[in-house]
């Protein structure tokens with residue numbers, strides 16, 4: 084007669100231990116379904132505004148110089164006051180200790196980087212950060228022409244400003260927050276790059292239904308309150324913001340890394 088005994092003398096699952104094996108498999112499957120398993124990938128942030136930066140691909144530099152550096156643009160008209168207000172932060176920032184590292188994030192054609200570079204002189208360093216290499220090339224040419232050797236350019240990604248941890252005292256984000264496609268990831272990278280007590284300044288458009296110009300409503304993703312909530316959710320604390328009553332279409336917010 085044929086027997087089911089194998090060479091080692093062990094028997095295959097029998098009618099008596101099969102239900103136990105099925106129960107174990109079911110429990111394991113349930114656990115995997117609930118937890119997603121131990122190696123579930125961290126969910127990547129989705130773009131909050133796909134295509135918002137498409138217009139900067141292969142940029143026509145003279146055209147963007149004309150658009151960004153026009154006296155009809157509120158923040159360009161008031162650029163000197165903005166820089167003074169930024170640098171007069173509540174604690175005078177790291178200027179008091181004789182040196183400061185500033186990141187101009189979303190530097191564009193770089194006029195703010197030039198002004199910061201001139202203002203901090205040999206007591207500071209400015210990182211012009213952008214996702215567009217052509218803008219950074221322009222900034223390199225401009226700073227060389229103006230004899231500013233305290234400006235360095237950083238090509239970043241859409242999710243990460245790519246600055247070393249705890250390397251900056253101030254992150255300046257002007258007319259750029261609404262261009263962040265991945266604000267949660269980008270804010271986390273700014274948070275990492277700031278030294279403790281460092282400042283994040285955001286200047287951006289008011290977006291008020293029925294008040295703001297139609298192109299702002301269409302182009303700018305969210306209002307001031309949403310920006311504040313997103314920045315606080317990233318770990319920042321709100322800080323005293325300047326009056327900036329010279330700005331009408333834009334707000335000026337200051338935050339601090341605790």
Ligand SMILES: C[S@@+](CC[C@H](N)C(=O)[O-])C[C@H]1O[C@@H](n2cnc3c(N)ncnc32)[C@H](O)[C@@H]1O
Pocket residue numbers: 136139151158188189190191192212213214215218239240241242243244256257258259262263264265269
């Ligand atoms: C409207 S421009 C503002 C330029 C400059 N801050 C100004 O006020 O003239 C927005 C800039 O942000 C850059 N940008 C968009 N997304 C970015 C990101 N995730 N990180 C850094 N720069 C970004 C764009 O390439 C562009 O230069």
